[in-house]
Amino acid sequence: MFGEVADDYDRVRPAYPAALFDDVLRYGQPDIGGRRALEVGAGTGRATEAFARKGLPVVAVEPDDAMADVLARRVARLSGVHVVRGSFEEFCPTERFGLLFSAEAWHWTQPETRWSLAADALGNGATLALFWNNERIAEPDLRSSMLRVFERHARPVVINDEPVTSEQVWQRWPGDELSDCAAFESLASHHYRRRRNMPKADYLGLTQTRSQFRMLSPSMQQDLLAALTRLFSDEVPLVIDTTLLLARRRKG
Numbered sequence: 001m002f003g004e005v006a007d008d009y010d011r012v013r014p015a016y017p018a019a020l021f022d023d024v025l026r027y028g029q030p031d032i033g034g035r036r037a038l039e040v041g042a043g044t045g046r047a048t049e050a051f052a053r054k055g056l057p058v059v060a061v062e063p064d065d066a067m068a069d070v071l072a073r074r075v076a077r078l079s080g081v082h083v084v085r086g087s088f089e090e091f092c093p094t095e096r097f098g099l100l101f102s103a104e105a106w107h108w109t110q111p112e113t114r115w116s117l118a119a120d121a122l123g124n125g126a127t128l129a130l131f132w133n134n135e136r137i138a139e140p141d142l143r144s145s146m147l148r149v150f151e152r153h154a155r156p157v158v159i160n161d162e163p164v165t166s167e168q169v170w171q172r173w174p175g176d177e178l179s180d181c182a183a184f185e186s187l188a189s190h191h192y193r194r195r196r197n198m199p200k201a202d203y204l205g206l207t208q209t210r211s212q213f214r215m216l217s218p219s220m221q222q223d224l225l226a227a228l229t230r231l232f233s234d235e236v237p238l239v240i241d242t243t244l245l246l247a248r249r250r251k252g
Contacts, residue, residue: 006064006066006069006070008205008209009044009067009209010043010044010046010074011205012198012202012203012205012209013046013206013209014133014135014240015046016046016047016050016103016131016133017192017194017242018050019192020131020190020244021047021051021054023246024051024099024101024244024246025054025056027127027129027188027246028127028129031123031124031126031248032056032098032099032126032127034098035095035096036056036057036058036059036080036095036098037056037057037058037097037098037099037100037101038058038059038061038093038097038099038100038101038121039051039058039059039060039061039100039101039102040061040100040101040102040106040109040118041061041062041088041103041106041109042061042067042071042083042103042105043062043067043071043103043104043105044070044071044074045070045071045074045075046074048060048074048075049074049075052075052078052079052080052081053078055080056099057080057081057082058080058081058082059082060075060081060082060083060084061084061086061087061091062083062085063085063086063087088109088110088114088117089109089110089113089117093120093121096121096122096123097121097122097123098122098123098126098127099122099126099127099128099129100118100121100122100126100127100128100129101128101129101130101131102129102130102131103131103132104132104133106130106174107174115177115178115181115183118183119181119183122249124250124251124252125248126248126249127246127247127248128178128184128245128246128247128248128249129244129245129246130174130178130244131242131244131245132242132243133240133241133242134162134240134241134242134243135161135206135238135239135240136161136163136239137161137237137238137239138195138237138238142231142236146228146231147159149224149227150224152227153220153223153224153227154213154220154223154224156212156215156216157212157213157216158212163191163193163239163241163243165191166189166191169189169191169243169245170187170189174245175187175189175245178245178247183249183250184247184250185247185250186246186247187247188245188246188247189243189244189246190243190244190246191242191243191244192241192242193239193240193241193242194239195237195240196237196238196240197235197236197237197238198235199234199235200229200233200234200235200236203232203236204225204229204232207224207225207228208221208225
């Protein structure tokens with residue numbers, strides 16, 4: 001479904017904090033050194049590009065052809081990036097990677113196999129990094145009005161925009177599953193917060209890249225967008241919280 005709006009997805013989805021990539025590499029030393037990274041669900045390649053520009057070779061796995069097309073264009077001039085079109089479950093690694101990372105895509109992997117496949121793809125002591133953004137309307141009254149719009153025009157959509165705190169992160173998915181996985185140890189998390197005023201047109205575009213929106217009927221999509229257009233002024237104030245989970249592949 002994201003392939004239908006791949007270019008918009010690439011344009012309007014918020015980037016990840018620059019400090020996040022430094023934190024991943026710092027956590028992974030020295031075990032990342034000399035080995036490639038595997039990315040699960042590379043999308044349009046924002047995280048791919050960030051790691052590649054830091055000199056890390058990346059095998060970027062992406063199942064959607066339209067998203068992979070954008071990804072391939074993004075990394076065309078970067079050495080060391082290999083794009084694989086297919087799912088994580090279909091991918092058959094021929095090496096042990098120093099880092100496996102997934103940016104806002106881990107929930108699309110198969111629950112029965114995701115952790116064992118990750119462990120099998122990583123070398124001893126190598127790093128697993130999962131991260132995602134959470135966007136929230138910064139003004140409480142405006143957010144309440146937005147929730148009423150969704151309640152009126154798109155009842156099937158569940159708004160879950162509460163950021164996860166460092167105290168909660170290992171009790172909520174995916175931290176709860178990761179903390180119970182015997183193949184991983186040395187768990188850590190980082191939390192980043194930014195504020196941004198997003199142009200209304202971009203925020204409406206962001207809404208249209210959400211999977212729950214994509215699954216609404218065309219008439220519900222149209223009514224929802226019309227109501228949101230009336231609600232917001234020229235800019236939409238956002239708080240963007242980013243969560244990073246880290247773990248090491250247990251040795252032995």
